[in-house]
Amino acid sequence: MDVPDEPPVECPVCETAYDSVSVHDEGVMVNLLDNDRYRRVCFEPTSRGGRAMLRFYHHTHEQTDADGEQADVPADSEPGG
Numbered sequence: 291m292d293v294p295d296e297p298p299v300e301c302p303v304c305e306t307a308y309d310s311v312s313v314h315d316e317g318v319m320v321n322l323l324d325n326d327r328y329r330r331v332c333f334e335p336t337s338r339g340g341r342a343m344l345r346f347y348h349h350t351h352e353q354t355d356a357d358g359e360q361a362d363v364p365a366d367s368e369p370g371g
């Protein structure tokens with residue numbers, strides 16, 4: 291695992307803040323079904339020194355929850371009337 295020299299502030303794929311980024315130049319297996327920390331990983335093809343690479347942007351559950359719909363509605367919301 292390697293990290294890029296100048297990682298972007300936001301994930302270039304989904305434009306959301308990410309927790310960490312890694313660079314891979316060979317096949318990897320990703321399984322987030324049972325991952326307590328990360329909910330989503332975006333993949334960006336790139337290259338370094340003419341060699342094809344993949345950047346992995348790791349998003350935590352909190353970061354992805356803030357991206358769009360609300361996860362939970364407060365239970366104390368008053369009934370309309």
Ligand SMILES: [Zn+2]
Nearest residue numbers: 301303304332
């Ligand atoms: Zn992303």
